[in-house]
Amino acid sequence: MKRVEYVLASAAQGFWRNPVMSLASTFTVGLMLLLFAFFLATDRGLQEAVSVLESKVELALFLEDDTRVSDVLALRARIEADPAVSRVLYVSKDDAMARLREIAERRKDFDIVDTSANPLQASLEIKLSRPQDAARLALALRDEVGKGVVYEVVDNPSVVDKLLTITRVLSIGGLAVLAMMLIVALFVIVNTIRIAVHARRDEIEIMKLVGATDWFVRWPFILEGMLVGALGAVAALAVVLVAAGPMSNSLAGFLEIVPLSFGSAFLWQLVASVFALALLVGGGGAMLSMRTHLAK
């Protein structure tokens, strides 16, 4: 089809006619997409981290050594009634010692020298369905300390808190930065296409004169915008590919927990999202600059 050929050739020609501007806008779009990819990956990583932590113990009640079983069971029932709690696990003194032995076997710098007595306390381990309620629950349970059953409340939600805060900050901050980058990228694309339109103004004038439709006039420029977007996407994804490993490791190190790893499903989702945004921004930016030009 000569017509399709013409549109494609015009788009490619437009891109290379002004390579500095085209590459500058490709770079800007690439940067924006990189941020977008980073945002998606981090958001997903944190979500996964949170969900992993959610399945972990978040509160532990260490019990007085001479507590009666019936008191423990009553306490356990009370805790389980709280809607934020998903499960309460009873760990006896023997269970606790068995765990310690297990740890000792795995670590060379750790030795149990005397096993004649068991100084470890029995405990209730509480798993939460709503990790953000950990602080409230811990506060309530601290009232029980010294009443004969609960010896100590240990909450370990600092990591969860950290994660929830980071997730929130990243969501809001990331979205704000992303929005700004999106505007910058749009602005640059609009200008790139405007220059391309200007370079072809004679051709456009003749096209309109001989009765080409508005869409036929627009398509080469929209495709040029999409080409800028697509090249930006390729560049951004290349950077992601190279940087993803080291970055997720350092992130895991920073949070002192869960190593992040994404399945291939998520990677494809990421690639698709980045390309979708790239084509949308590229094509949309071109449309914007065509609107102002073709309106007259």
Place this chain on the structure above:
Amino acid sequence: MDLQIESGDFVFLVGSSGAGKSSLIRLLIRDELPSTGRVWVDGQDVVRMPRSAVPRLRRRVGVVFQDFKLLPRKTVAENVAFALLVTGHSADVVREETDRALSLVGLSPRREHFPDQLSGGEQQRTAIARALVSRPRILIADEPTGNLDPVTSWEIIKLLVRVNELGTTLVMATHNAEIVNALRRRVIHLDRGMVVRDEREGLYAA
């Protein structure tokens, strides 16, 4: 202004610069809309037609200008074919109609030349071929001989007369008194946007 041009006619628009010749032409191809009044072209209300109908109108109305408006990086044949290419014709149609238009204006031997390798007359004939390639019902020429020497001007006029004889309505704005007086066609004289004279077999000046 109340003006009617019959199908198949050959009409000169005369008048000093700024009299409204070019504005009238722009109204006919809806490059401009009138503040009041109506314009009909080939049986269609140009003023009230939706924007989407404008391309179809322009395919039925060919236009040539004083400055040719050729694309410098395309050959003669490509310039002519361009009009069909961008209006979505198949490759076969583009080739056939381009050949036909080029032979009509006598440029078949120069088809692979670029505009800057052509004389002014040849450039204008290329522009005419481009305007005719979509077989329009009307051909509008806005001072087509304005940049050409007298001999070349006559060649262009002879070509336009032949196009008219083949059935295309011709509207030509011109300052060339010699041509108008020699041809004795209908002359519409504009001044400050008004028709001040409209004569069958008229002369350049009253």
